Amino acid sequence: MTLAQEAHGFLSPTGVEIAFLLVGLLTFGAAIVTVTTKQLVHAALWLVVALGGLAVEYLLLTAEFIAWVQVLIYVGSVVVLLLFGLMLTRAPIGRSPDADSGNRWAALVVALAAAAALVWVVVDAFRTTWVDLDGPAAGSTEATGASLFQNWVLPFEALSVLLLAALVGAIVLSRKAKAESSSPPVNSRAVTGGSPSVPDSRNHPIGRKGAVSGTGSARETEAASGTAATGGTAATTGTESAKGIGSAQRAEAATETESAKEIQTPKETDSAEQEGAR
């Protein structure tokens, strides 16, 4: 990081500094709303704003790589996972009266203590460091990579071991849940995405036959597609799936016209079919 030696005053802020402050305020506001709103999904969406605001702050500090990784990991994956979990369990539209925890004062104390510690450490560590915004980007991918793999290899490796431990822990927990309950574990089904597809296959007139014949046949198809998948390409898996859920469905797909997506009324369907017949 470049150290600019000349004194920096607070009274004549540059445009970037003003933008930094404004984005910071926006991020702070979004974070406050995240924890105070009574609507669960809104909280998750405000979290997107807060995390995105942080990414903009990184950008303003020329740490481009960190900014995009922030968007990729937090906005793109963590929040999606959060929303997935919320929708799978409970995500009522409107207020959730029981969204408030009784521990809110304890939480506030912990949050304030953590914030104070972080602010103290950061201020103490970077008191006189200023990012030189005019020079070469101090946070470019090259600079970040070089410092990460030259100066900070040990923390980096320690963190990856920590993540590995968390991964192993998650697998152990899910396996234990499977062994304890004879009924299919809710969590593991959710991870494979199996549970959402079960109820609506009943709604599907073609899929009903498969649903009645039980999960056994579905498992067989799954296994068959697995063997095909290891040997071949995505294409072979697709063909295998056709055997399982519906040759009828395939026929249906053939009669679908390209405008089927836009069709919303039966009348339009007729005209599209006529067009197809023509």
Place this chain on the structure above:
Amino acid sequence: MNDALDVALRLLVVFVVFLTFPLIIGQTEHKVMAHMQGRLGPMYAGGFHGWAQLVADGVKFAQKEDVVPAGADRRVFQLAPAVALLPYLLVLLAIPIGPGEGAVGEVVDAGVFFVLAVMGVGVLGSLMAGWASANKFSLLGGLRTAAQLLAYELPMLLTAASVAMAAGTVSLPGILDAFQWWWLPWQIVGAIVFFVAGLAELQRPPFDMPVADSEIIFGAYTEYTGLRFALFLLAEYAGIVVLCGLTTVLFLGGWHGPWGADGLGWVWTLLKTAVLAFVVIWLRVTYPRLREDQLQKLSWTLLVPLSLAQIALTGIVKVVIQ
């Protein structure tokens, strides 16, 4: 002033591409699907092979009433189409179309990360739509969208990382500068994995479980009408443009070609992108939809190991040739 003009021009060009290319692909899809199914497709609007059909469709969408269901979360419901569409506009900014600094909307240092990160954000739009519609089918669609994104983001990232390793840079123009023709066989597995995972992220057939019009009635978009629905459709086609452009740039050498790379590089980029877009349409007509568990299985048991193998291969070759 000249700089400002330059930036404005670039933005304008990218915006025009963003508005026209998805429509061209949409019209191509009409015609290609029609001919593959042994019929003509739209023929009357505009006179010549129904070229104005999309305009007519646009007018139709604009005329329809914009309905927000009574039980829906109004604001999130109305915001969702914009969240789904805008990321693709941002991604287009970073895709280089020809050699040199002049042929890209904006040179982004960590371009690969930028495009993948921003593409992932677009899926939030579908999630918001699925939840805010207050409709069971929409919620199912949203759930499937999320599960699909989580499964397919990983192989996409890994294969993109493989290319970045090969080129020694994460900047998209930088990757193109380093490209050699023999990267094509070297990275071919990664290319296929990237393309398939991208298709899944766009929820295109055969990975269209989240929209599955014949079973969950278009999933997250069930309750949408008029222009907002059209925006979601536009997002899908813009996504095709972006995915094909990215595959071209990362794996097929972008503006590199057997000849004419200096002056006509952009033609090569557009040609390769168009061929890939044709493949996307072709796959839609050819393969039936995967079931949700098959979809997950494909990603975790096939694509992720393949992309890891590709990374290992890239690393080995990279070390050997040094």
